Amino acid sequence: MTVRFTDDSSVRLTETAVSLEGLGCEKGALARRFASACARLARWIDLGAVTSWPFSRLPEVGEPLACDPETLPAAIVGRMKAFRFLTLGSLPAIQAKAESLLANAYGPEVREALTLEPKGGERVLLLTPECVRALSQRPLAALGRLKVLVQDQGDPVALVLKTDLAPQPVRLLHLIEAMEKKVAQESVPKAPQAAPAPPMAQAPSWAGKNVAMDDLSRELPGSLEEASDEELLDVPDRDDNDDMSP
Known part of the structure; x- marks a missing residue:
């Protein structure tokens, strides 16, 4: 059924989803609030409250605002x-690898979406593990190519595809910034090696054995740093087929 609100926005309500039918004068504000309430009551996924690709917080007419978990892949x-x-x-x-990874993540129906080229559609750059590895191994050469892509296409979403994780969206400009940091770090000259240290003094350990003084004063390792954009360039699985030639 269709539900209309005082801001002239409206939604289509079914047994599995709430979809936007009209934006009204407030960009669908009341429609989105209604969808959020439905999601809480029905234990659905509120697509306006999550960052799951490819939904935005300002949906377009026809897009789902909330849906049950089983409906999400089809909605994507x-x-x-x-x-x-x-x-x-x-x-x-x-291209086959990108198609395969997306099909694994969202179902075989995704193959149909990849063959369409709608006019004026938002651009999405698909980065397979092989392409990500090439970016990481040859960042200076890749930077120029990505900057040309930004000039031609604006700031498209780059969807990083990994074999063991869900696809990760990142703005292409954000990825370029991460690569520029990588290039800057690699260009810093390495410090000369220090002269060999003198023999370490010995001290009795609690077990009665001799251990190096440095071992007694060594700090325990701290926690790992939080995930950063640079981790998008970390692809552990090996594949030599990383050609990115146009």
Whole structure:
């Protein structure tokens, strides 16, 4: 059924989802509040309260605002049909890998969305593990290519595809900043090696054995740093097919 609100926004309510039918004068504000309330009551996914790709906080007419978990993959595929997908490499293997990883994440229906090229659709750059590895290994060469892509396409979303994780969206400008940091770090000259240290003094340990003084004063390792953009360039699985040639 259709539900209308005082700001002239409206939604379509079904047994599995709430979809936006009209924006009204407040960009669908009351419609989104209604969808959030439905999500809380029905234990659905509130697509306006999560950052799950590819939904935004300001939805377009026809997009779901909330849905049950079983409906989410189909909703994602439906949203993907409005995108235009780009890849850094033209090799069939690169394109097939991107298609395979997206199908694993969202279901086989995603293959249909990848073949569409809607006019004016938002651009999404697909980065397979092979492309990410090439960016990491040759960051200086890749930076120029990514900056040209930004000039031509604006600031598209880069969707980082990994075999063991859900696809990770990141703004392309954000990824470029991470790569610039990587290039800057690699360009810093290494400090000369220090002269060999003199023999370490010995001290009795609590077990009665001799241990180095340095071992007694060594600090315990701290916790790992929080995940950063640079981790997007970390791809552990090895594949030599990392050609990104146009």
